[in-house]
Amino acid sequence: xxxxxxxxxxxxxxxxxxxxxxxxxxxxxxxxxxxxxxxxxxxxxxxxxxxxxxxxxxxxxxxxxxxxxxxxxxxxxxxxxxxxxxxxxxxxxxxxxxxxxxxxxxxxxxxxxxxxxxxxxxxxxxxxxxxxxxxxxxxxxxxxxxxxxxxxxxxxxxxxxxxxxxxxxxxxxxxxxxxxxxxxxxxxxxxxxxxxxxxxxxxxxxxxxxxxxxxxxxxxxxxxxxxxxxxxxxxxxxxxxxxxxxxxxxxxxxxxxxxxxxxxxxxxxxxxxxxxxxxxxxxxxxxxxxxxxxxxxxxxxxxxxxxxxxxxxxxxxxxxxxxxxxxxxxxxxxxxxxxxxxxxxxxxxxxxxxxxxxxxxxxxxxxxxxxxxxxxxxxxxxxxxxxxxxxxxxxxxxxxxxxxxxxxxxxxxxxxxxxxxxxxxxxxxxxxxxxxxxxxxxxxxxxxxxxxxxxxxxxxxxxxxxxxxxxxxxxxxxxxxxxxxxxxxxxxxxxxxxxxxxxxx
Amino acid sequence: xxxxxxxxxxxxxxxxxxxxxxxxxxxxxxxxxxxxxxxxxxxxxxxxxxxxxxxxxxxxxxxxxxxxxxxxxxxxxxxxxxxxxxxxxxxxxxxxxxxxxxxxxxxxxxxxxxxxxxxxxxxxxxxxxxxxxx
Numbered sequence: 335x336x337x338x339x340x341x342x343x344x345x346x347x348x349x350x351x352x353x354x355x356x357x358x359x360x361x362x363x364x365x366x367x368x369x370x371x372x373x374x375x376x377x378x379x380x381x382x383x384x385x386x387x388x389x390x391x392x393x394x395x396x397x398x399x400x401x402x403x404x405x406x407x408x409x410x411x412x413x414x415x416x417x418x419x420x421x422x423x424x425x426x427x428x429x430x431x432x433x434x435x436x437x438x439x440x441x442x443x444x445x446x447x448x449x450x451x452x453x454x455x456x457x458x459x460x461x462x463x464x465x466x467x468x469x470x471x472x473x474x475x476x477x478x479x480x481x482x483x484x485x486x487x488x489x490x491x492x493x494x495x496x497x498x499x500x501x502x503x504x505x506x507x508x509x510x511x512x513x514x515x516x517x518x519x520x521x522x523x524x525x526x527x528x529x530x531x532x533x534x535x536x537x538x539x540x541x542x543x544x545x546x547x548x549x550x551x552x553x554x555x556x557x558x559x560x561x562x563x564x565x566x567x568x569x570x571x572x573x574x575x576x577x578x579x580x581x582x583x584x585x586x587x588x589x590x591x592x593x594x595x596x597x598x599x600x601x602x603x604x605x606x607x608x609x610x611x612x613x614x615x616x617x618x619x620x621x622x623x624x625x626x627x628x629x630x631x632x633x634x635x636x637x638x639x640x641x642x643x644x645x646x647x648x649x650x651x652x653x654x655x656x657x658x659x660x661x662x663x664x665x666x667x668x669x670x671x672x673x674x675x676x677x678x679x680x681x682x683x684x685x686x687x688x689x690x691x692x693x694x695x696x697x698x699x700x701x702x703x704x705x706x707x708x709x710x711x712x713x714x715x716x717x718x719x720x721x722x723x724x725x726x727x728x729x730x731x732x733x734x735x736x737x738x739x740x741x742x743x744x745x746x747x748x749x750x751x752x753x754x755x756x757x758x759x760x761x762x763x764x765x766x767x768x769x770x771x772x773x774x775x776x777x778x779x780x781x782x783x784x785x786x787x788x789x790x791x792x793x794x795x796x797x798x799x800x801x802x803x804x805x806x807x808x809x810x811x812x813x814x815x816x817x818x819x820x821x822x823x824x825x826x827x828x829x830x831x832x833x834x835x836x837x838x839x
Numbered sequence: 840x841x842x843x844x845x846x847x848x849x850x851x852x853x854x855x856x857x858x859x860x861x862x863x864x865x866x867x868x869x870x871x872x873x874x875x876x877x878x879x880x881x882x883x884x885x886x887x888x889x890x891x892x893x894x895x896x897x898x899x900x901x902x903x904x905x906x907x908x909x910x911x912x913x914x915x916x917x918x919x920x921x922x923x924x925x926x927x928x929x930x931x932x933x934x935x936x937x938x939x940x941x942x943x944x945x946x947x948x949x950x951x952x953x954x955x956x957x958x959x960x961x962x963x964x965x966x967x968x969x970x971x972x973x
Contacts, residue, residue: 627933627934627935627936628904628932628933628934629933631933631934631935631955632852632855632933632955634956635855635933635955635956635957636852636854636855636858636955636956638956639854639855639858639859639862639955639956639957639958640854640858642862642956642958642959643858643861643862643865646865646959647861647865675935
């Protein structure tokens, strides 16, 4: 290099003709290389056209040494060029440095500045220099450096644990989270074999996948895997491994990513436990239902039979205060068992098949049951149900539901007025909403809203109020994927809205 | 009006046995009873009775839930036996499980299903049914 430059400058020095200078300027321009020269005797500085152009100064600009040095960016670059230049002057040392300048137009540029001291009689008389604009090159380099750093910090700070693993399983590089998941320092993990971190029981999960990836049968795999932390505790991870190959498809290394799923594992375990508990409780409930439906019924049935026989065979034994009370107690017991049975039946049955039922037919049937009560009370019944509406229901449940709400509407009428019951139905999305509206006593919902569909809850001092109807009804509606709503005002009336699934014809 | 010569009761509940016998007697329907406390006893007893050809019951009242051999198992065995005389068989149970009703329909042998408790009226209706069908 030096020889080439020396030649160039010798030519320039030897021939001061303008033509040669412009020739050199052309060469310099095309290379983006300028030259400069400091005559130490006169302290005169000469800049070539290219050097001036890099500095972005006028063609006739000619600086002194101080001004020339001032172009270098204040701070370390200006300090450095000062030292380098002084060394060249005083000690005859060459220099070659990459430095930052601020041009006359205030642009920052990277330059390569080379200085050659010229000796005459062992004394430096001149410094010849080369000046090259390397901004573009430097910027490209810096950009690469920046990108590399960006990738490095991204990996380092990624929310997952990441590691580069060699083909033999040794850790080549790893990020912060990989270390912190496992409780080790980076130093401790570098170059260790990744399978040493595995939970002993999970150590055989990986090798087959690794083999398949090396054999090019696949490029990645994912699995759940336990690792042992430094403190001996277990961490559940979701591990993803992919293989990196070179252009010739030769395997280079693996990228392993781990996500800590210990928490969700724990939650899953809890859910599983709850499911198990629910299952066993359900079994117990079914057993209980069986006890109610069979054993208790047997006993109460026996009591009923014995009482009947007593009355027949030894009538004199029944003519006292006790017998009627015992008899009543036994009847109540049987009735309660019967009720419990119905409830248990709905709740423990497998999901029943829903059939398509004509709502108007069922409503008319249910009303038929109450013919006597309707005549008795002069009740006015208004039905507004399209005869094409079919609902999906268990027929027995649909019967029971309609009977219950209609019976309530008649039963809880106001003392002094004729009951008016409006029944209508409308389609809402996939449901049929059945409204049963009465002008009866009403229910104080402020007081009873939460327990209106509860077991053995009654809201009126009616002799027939058993507190079971609404509970069973609600259970039956729920069992058919439906729902029920209530609106009521004391002394104004009650409207029950029943939603049942709609059967499209 | 004793319309039934012999009734076979297969039930493990002594209270029910006591009561049902009394109801039959009270209704003046029958006074001869054979009692078995589970299906196995009944199969053994009935095998002998049928073999001897004497005192073959006209009516069997069969409980479902019994120890050792339940009502269904009894029926599976009993179906395979050849009987010279027509025997009317009723299932008698506290069960109101529809599964049981459904299952009962699968046995030709079963005339009907009676749910406990059994009252005098039930017994009288039952006997009327039997005599009508004869």
